[in-house]
Amino acid sequence: MARRGWRLRAERGSVAAEFAAAMPAVVLVLALCLGAVAASSAFVRVQDAAGEAARLSARGDAPEQALSIAGNGAGLETWDSGEFRCVRVSAPIRIVGLSTGARAEGESCALRDTDA
DSSP: OHHHHHHHHHHTTHHHHHHHHHHHHHHHHHHHHHHHHHHHHHHHHHHHHHHHHHHHHHHTSOGGGGHHHHOTTOEEEEEEETTEEEEEEEEEEEETTEEEEEEEEEEEEEEOOTTO
16 A cells, blocks of 8 residues: 555656646647638638729729728739739738738639729
């Protein structure tokens, strides 16, 4: 019995030590998942903004109205391609409000309205 008690006392705290050793890996995986979700969300917003901006531009309206969909720091470029009016929207990818330096881009084209 004395030996058994000694072994239990020697192992006391080992769970906390293992948890402390594994915690940075768990935090890293969670940060990577959060970054992937933020980047995916940025690409979806930029593509939605590009589609809306192309439709607005094809009607003769100002495509800049759609930039609010893409978020702060978004910019756009427009050009004609035959009968189509095309727009490229880009915006910074932000993770928890911090800019990563990477940008999401989306392009869309819409048939120009002949009445406009």
